[in-house]
Amino acid sequence: DAGVTQSPTHLIKTRGQQVTLRCSPKSGHDTVSWYQQALGQGPQFIFQYYEEEERQRGNFPDRFSGHQFPNYSSELNVNALLLGDSALYLCASSFTDTEAFFGQGTRLTVV
Amino acid sequence: AQTVTQSQPEMSVQEAETVTLSCTYDTSENNYYLFWYKQPPSRQMILVIRQEAYKQQNATENRFSVNFQKAAKSFSLKISDSQLGDTAMYFCTCYDNDMRFGAGTRLTVKP
Numbered sequence: 001d002a003g004v005t006q007s008p009t010h011l012i013k014t015r016g017q018q019v020t021l022r023c024s025p026k027s028g029h030d031t032v033s034w035y036q037q038a039l040g041q042g043p044q045f046i047f048q049y050y051e052e053e054e055r056q057r058g059n060f061p062d063r064f065s066g067h068q069f070p071n072y073s074s075e076l077n078v079n080a081l082l083l084g085d086s087a088l089y090l091c092a093s094s095f096t097d098t099e100a101f102f103g104q105g106t107r108l109t110v111v
Numbered sequence: 112a113q114t115v116t117q118s119q120p121e122m123s124v125q126e127a128e129t130v131t132l133s134c135t136y137d138t139s140e141n142n143y144y145l146f147w148y149k150q151p152p153s154r155q156m157i158l159v160i161r162q163e164a165y166k167q168q169n170a171t172e173n174r175f176s177v178n179f180q181k182a183a184k185s186f187s188l189k190i191s192d193s194q195l196g197d198t199a200m201y202f203c204t205c206y207d208n209d210m211r212f213g214a215g216t217r218l219t220v221k222p
Contacts, residue, residue: 033210042117042202042212043156056209088154092210099146100210102156 002027006091006103013081013110021076021106025093031055032074033100034066035090043090049074078108086110113138113205117213124193125221131178132188132216134203143207145179145186150215151199159201162186193220 005024013019025032031050035043045058049068068074072093078085086109092100115136124130136145147159162170162179169177174194178187190197198220203213 035212042214045209045211048209058209090156092156099144099158099161100206101158102148104153104155 004091004093004101004103006089006106008106009104010107011109013108015081015083015110017081018077018079019081019108021078021089021091021108023074023076023091023093023103025072025074025091026101029093029095029101030072031094031096032068032072033092033094034074034076035092036060036085037088037090037105039087046076081110083110113140113143113207113211115203115205115211115213117203117216119216120214121217121219123219123221124190126193126195128193129189129191130193130218132190132201132203132218134186134188134213136184136186136203136205138184138205138207140207143205145177146204146206146210147175147177147186147188148202148204148212149197149199150202156202160188190218195220195222 004026007022033048034046037043046060048056052068063079065077088105090105091103094100143164145162149157149159160172160175174191176189200215202215
């Protein structure tokens with residue numbers, strides 16, 4: 001079992017651009033959550049997807065959007081990138097109320 | 112939404128000794144789960160221990176145990192026989208409808 005995989009591992013984008021991050025959940029998991037972790041801080045919840053629908057959303061602007069596919073994989077899209085969007089983006093998958101398993105994250109740098 | 116507070120930004124402990132990391136939380140839900148995650152420099156978030164709120168018995172996992180005080184909304188982590196590999200950021204999290212993280216405690220185990 002490959003666990004949760006995220007791609008790419010690192011990414012550099014220019015302010016104003018758009019970015020798409022990808023996540024494949026652990027086998028058997030149907031729920032995917034996304035987190036933003038700024039340097040030296042705890043992860044902040046962005047949103048959660050279940051059955052291809054956004055089920056919960058944190059306090060993030062509409063520039064942050066996502067999608068879940070029938071195979072449970074997910075994408076996080078961020079439009080009109082700001083310097084403050086630079087962070088580690090973590091994906092976590094789970095099944096019902098079991099604990100979340102995390103990927104290694106995508107380090108996004110906005111210049 | 113729930114909140115999670117970790118009041119110890121940094122802690123250190125000598126190898127083989129015991130250390131306790133503090134966490135308080137607040138949630139309006141009756142059914143919830145509490146977790147401690149470890150994030151080493153490799154940035155992979157790893158589950159340390161899990162506690163279901165409906166269980167009165169404190170969870171234990173080898174050298175790791177919790178002191179769960181539901182009325183006080185306190186959930187501390189005790190690490191016994193600390194090892195150098197325990198050096199990491201430790202995050203307390205609360206899951207009801209989504210998972211919220213504390214700001215983390217940076218633990219350093221000294222030889």
